[in-house]
Amino acid sequence: MSLRVEIVGTLHAADEALISTKTEGVLRRTFVEVGAEVDPGTPLAQVDRVSYEVAVAAAEAALSETLARLGTPDVPDETFDLTEVSAVQRATAQFENAKYTYERLSRLGTTVAEQELNDAAARLRVTEADRRLALDEAAALAATAGERAALLRSARQKLTDTLTPAPPLPTTLGREGAQRWVVAERLVTEGQYVNVAEALYRLIVMDPLKLRSRVPERYAGVVRVGQAVELETLGRTAPVVGRITRISPDIEASSRTFEVEALVDNDGGATKAGTFATGVIVAEDETPVLVVSAEAIARVGGVTRVAVVKDGTATWREIRSGRESKLEVEVLSGVEEGERVILRPNSALRDGIRVAEKQR
Template sequence: MPISFGFRPRDGDAAESCERSLVGACLVGQLRCGLAVVALTTGLAGCSQSGSSAGVSESDIVETTVPKVEVIRAADHLWPLTARIQGSLVGDEQAQIGARVAGRVESVTVDLGSRVATGDILAVLDQNEFALKVRLAQARVAQTRAALGLSEGQTRDDLAVDQVPSVRQEKALLDEAKALYDRSVTLAARNAITPEEFRRFEAQYQVARARHAAAINQVEELLAQYEGALADFDLARQEQADSIVRAPFDGIVAERFVAPGIYLAEGRPVVTLVRVDPLRYRAGVPERLAMNVALGQEVRIFLEGRDTPLIAQVTRISPSLDVLSRSLTIEADLPNPEGAYRAGLFAEAEIVIDPQARAVVLPAQAVSDFAGVEKVWMVQDGQAVGRPIQTGRREGHLVEIVSGLQVGDLVLAKAREGRGGPVQAVIAPAESSAPAVAAEPPARPPVQPRSAGVIIN
């Protein structure tokens, strides 16, 4: 059959075109025959050499073609059950410290970040007005003491009402009027005085009794005024003391609101004070695990920039769940004597719910993850087969197998070497086949995708 070179010959060149086609076909045929002869010669030489070699069985050929792979056996290991939560560090105490009295600010002794101890001065109000109030109240106390006849150092318990000068005077007049009245009674019985004179002595006696009672009432009134004056004096001194704003507890100033010269209204805050030793780690536990949380459980707190966790214990548990988040609020005290940790820091944590829980654990290199699908290469009857699995918590180079494997299953030690087909299994060294869960707290877990809220493993 003529070979066409992609163009049509003209009528005048028909003979020349046919000749060229025949020559091309002959050259292609000779080339194909030469290649066939070479292939046949090579095959015969290979067969001759194979036949002349020492006897090699078919099984030997299979063994050299089946790859050897290291395998490990899925085993049950100690893997404490934990709940991973998210929360923040908050101050043990945080309060806005305000002035209990109004006045002009004279000085402020602290600023942002200042460390204070209980009783340290935070701010001072103008003292002139408060000093005048104390002096006025003290003068009123002295006035009532003088009216009652109390000397310096005496109290109300030292006062006898009948010994007050005014009462003693009226008592003397009463005794005299009573004596005259008693005598007039005797004289009237003897008709020695007229009825008018008797009635006059009787009236004098009644007036003396009334004046004596009035004197006693006046003393009682003075005593009440004395108590009021003492209370006013104590109140004035209290206001003078309150004009100096002091720290109610040890802490650090988180915010300052006033400056010298401004008028401070009663109750207006001066500073925000935070106690940072200890700090409280506050977080929410999901409803499905709320019944498993108890006081005293270990909490591993992971802070950003710190590789090892901080160890604390659950110290407080809310009596009820949050209605919106359906989570149970817990707190753990975190000692902070040097002030190295700051209130407000975000932190992840793990609550050790069951320290004796066990699980199937494999090295992370035995698990492959592609396009969101996790699997291991399982070896059964000399065949490597991909097995989808579901993993759980990761700690260091270990990963928990939640489903897809059973204790005793053989899997490839290195998932990247996995492929389907026949394999020759070789048990990996002991350190690879029997991973141990460290007794010490694990390092910070790798960041994993999260939805929102609390992550539980």
């Protein structure tokens, strides 16, 4: 049975992003206004750069001073040789000289005064300690260089972050399209002081739009992802076409309905987000069912009936209906396959009245 499940709902932006600043300061410039279309990466707002430029210069100077003391133009890594540092080389040379002097005096034996030998031994111990201290200081200096390099990267990133760009477009829409953002709201003004994480703009995706609608529980078995949706909106003569992308697994107990979402083509943004829409889900049910023409249905006082014709005599029969479309109504009980019914039955029709059959 082919069904056209009637729905109503609101067309929302398929996605939206609240754009916030990563830095604080005076907002020097806003680049776009409400309604503008922007590509990913387009500049949106600029925070004053001066204090961040000063911070970068200070971080560069501090790192340069540390690297100069290490005697290298590059930030040391795990392969850096501490023995190449000039202070370590000087301490090593003094240690080697003291070691040579002590060994030379030791070989002379009794010809050397005991005090002179003791002085040489003491100098050897001092220069050895100085060498170890120079190595420790060089290691600490290398660590300081790494820390200052990280601070410089952070300062440069903050300087970059004074310019807020439009973010990448969402990749979860399940289709191509969505090539640009649209500015839905500007939340700040030039000259205003903004804090970190303060909202600047609200951007939305206008094509496609996302329909959210609630569907009666009885259609849970036939409404599926991928089915077509045909919608009508005020101000547009042609129907808006889309496809179901998500179906809620829950049925709301109070209304006995479940929510569906559909992505709907928007012809480059012709329909505004928030527009009310009416339409149908074009559903297909492969299970054989018994149906009658919608024209055969008569409803009085909450009772659904059809007029059945047998041997030229009409009889009203109450039925239990199921799914409905504009052309057909599913019959769950009350009539059997092959029985004939009267189309557009007159309310004055009485049981047992003779009728002339005319097939259609």
